[in-house]
Amino acid sequence: MKNDLHFLFQKLTHGVYVIGVSCNGENNAFTASWVMQVSFTPLLLALSIHPDHSSYKMLIDGGVFSVNVLPKERLDLAEHFGLPVNTDKLAGLAWHQGKTTVPVLDDAIAFFECKFSHECEAGDHRLVIGRVVSGAVRDPQALPMNYRDTGAMDGSSSLFPEDFI
Numbered sequence: 001m002k003n004d005l006h007f008l009f010q011k012l013t014h015g016v017y018v019i020g021v022s023c024n025g026e027n028n029a030f031t032a033s034w035v036m037q038v039s040f041t042p043l044l045l046a047l048s049i050h051p052d053h054s055s056y057k058m059l060i061d062g063g064v065f066s067v068n069v070l071p072k073e074r075l076d077l078a079e080h081f082g083l084p085v086n087t088d089k090l091a092g093l094a095w096h097q098g099k100t101t102v103p104v105l106d107d108a109i110a111f112f113e114c115k116f117s118h119e120c121e122a123g124d125h126r127l128v129i130g131r132v133v134s135g136a137v138r139d140p141q142a143l144p145m146n147y148r149d150t151g152a153m154d155g156s157s158s159l160f161p162e163d164f165i
């Protein structure tokens, strides 16, 4: 049954993004697939983030985050930013600080900059809502990565419960 739930939830479609955070002059970034637009007016994005991630506290304290859309072929970036923060994940990569100070990856095909609006509990994650204050398409021809392109990279199959609870 466990595998059945994993296969069931794999039928939901998601993109793959690198979320940049910045606080008190420090920067970090992590891979996330649970990102979606949730309002037109104002323009709002929602991000589901595990509160144990080091990026969570930086996001809440810094009050800003970026959403970097990865090109389909850059699985290396999805894997790299999916690692825990025991090193400077941004070191050696091309990035710059956006208008809100958050890291924006030069390899992103598009990016959004958001100001933290509010958050709510969502089971073992936190749903963070951000107001989009800036952003641009960098490469109109490039195809965005889909979550299914990442295969078993995030190891999430073991996180599903045995059954519906």
Ligand SMILES: Cc1cc2nc3c(=O)[nH]c(=O)nc-3n(C[C@H](O)[C@H](O)[C@H](O)COP(=O)(O)O)c2cc1C
Binding pocket: 016, 028, 029, 030, 031, 032, 033, 034, 035, 048, 049, 050, 052, 053, 054, 055, 056, 078, 079, 081, 082, 083, 084, 085, 150, 153, 154
């Ligand atoms: C493809 C992929 C998708 C992921 N999606 C999410 C997500 O939507 N939300 C989340 O909290 N973590 C997600 N993760 C896990 C984080 O990227 C990972 O735990 C990372 O180490 C957190 O980094 P940090 O501790 O530097 O903040 C994903 C990882 C991968 C590889």
